[in-house]
Amino acid sequence: MRGKAQTVLGLIDPAQLGSTLMHEHLLWNITAPARRGESLGEPLNPGQWWDLLNSHVGNLHNTTQHDHNRAIRATAEMVAHGGQTVVELTIGGLEPDPEGLVKVARETGANIVMGCGHYVHDYQDPANTERSIDSFAKEMIDQVQLGAWGTEVRAGIVGEIGCQWPWTDLEKRTLAGAVIAQQETGGALxxxxxxxxxxxxxxxxxxxEHGADMSRVIIDHIDRTIFDDDRLFRLADAGVVLEWDLFGQENTYYAHSDIDMPNDGSRIKAIRRTIDRGHRDQIVISHDICHVIQFSEFGGHGYAHIHKKVLPHMVKRGFTTAEIDQIMVVNPRRLLTFI
Ligand SMILES: [Zn+2]
Structure with a gap:
């Protein structure tokens, strides 16, 4: 695998990856564990769009997306606007559908790189609480080398490994296993x-402490986690990759914690400051779409948003072609190439 990237259709030359969204979901179930098993109820109603945006749990049709054709239409839109690769991080606890991703990749021509491992504690299978670091590590190594979730479809990246607050022992064991998987497979985490x-x-x-390769670690969701430059730059100085992956979320009101969600303009300014400080090779971006109302056919920004709106806006704000190429092509290619 060394020197190659791995999509759901197999190994490819990393030069074929092109412009890449580093954190998305195409087929998933992010329904709160307490509500699993309920009937989906009333279909999505456009009149509820704003309420759903600001309190995601309101409608189970919004948190469940297993429709292959809908995923194909949404991905095709990204391809039509210049996107070539999607990193799809639906993993344990979120109902991954590897065969569905194969279908989307075949139908759209997009490269789809699948993740592996487990999401946050509350979403994990209760049976996982008894599992060891080595058991998690072996599972993730197998998912990269042999196939994931009962299929022969292989993962091309480790994660998104989930952590909640307070950080639980189960999540620490999962992450320690993921570090071993990073070391054994040469993939990014x-x-x-x-x-x-x-x-x-x-x-x-x-x-x-666990000996991870920091240059191949991506910290997701910077936009909803870090709000000051001291913390931001300290993290950048540690050598990890920073991921602003909530592009298109333009609402102040965030349903999952008491923060003021930034908009795309503030995200772009934070990226500018990070580049100006010398961290151009540590930045990636995405939309992390995981609610159905974010699909363009339901009135949302959709998977084409970054290529359609954000990149032209960055140009207007003085970003050079080389900087944009670094964020969209060069950094993802380095991370997705197995070493
Ligand atoms: Zn995600």
Missing amino acids: TIHPARYEDHPWMLVEFLR
């Missing part, structure tokens, strides 16, 4: 930090 501004730094300390 992508981590969903807890919704707590000091947690990313706790991750850095944990990863150092």
Whole structure:
């Protein structure tokens, strides 16, 4: 695998990856564990759009997306606007559908790189609480080398490994296993930090202790986690990759924690400051779409948003072609190439 990237259709030359969204979901179930098993209820109603945006749990049709054709239409839209690769991080606890991703890749021509491992504690299979670090590590190594979730479809990245606050022992064991999987497979490791501004730094300390390759670790969801440059730059100085992956979320009101959600303009300014400080090779971006109302056919921004709106806006704000190429092509290619 060394020197190659791995999509759901197999190994490819990393030069074929092109412009890449590093954190998305195409087929998933992010319904709160307490509501699993309920009937989906009333279909989505456009009149509820704003309420759903600001309190995601209101409608189970919004949190469940197993429709292959809908995923194909949404991905085709990204391809039509210049996107070539999607990193799809639906993993244990979120009902991954590897065969569905194969279908989307075949129908759209997009490269789809699948993640592996487990999401946050509350979403994990209760049976996992008894499992060891080595058992998690072996599972993730197998998912990269042999196939995932009972299929022969292989993962191309480790994660998004989930953490909640307070950070649980189960999540620490899962992450320690993921570090071993990173070392054994030569893949990159992508981590969903807890919704707590000091947690990313706790991750850095944990990863150092466990011997992770920091240059191949991605800290996800910077936009909803870090709100000051001291924490931001300290993290950048640790050598990890920073991922602003909530592009298109333009609402102040965030349903999952008491923060003021930034908009795309503030995200772009934070990226500018990070580049100006010398961290151009540590930045990636995405939309992390995981609610159906974010699909363009339901009135949302959709998977084409970054290529359609954000990149032209960055140009208007003075970003050079080389900087945009670094964020969209060069950094993802380095991370998705197995070493
Ligand atoms: Zn995600």
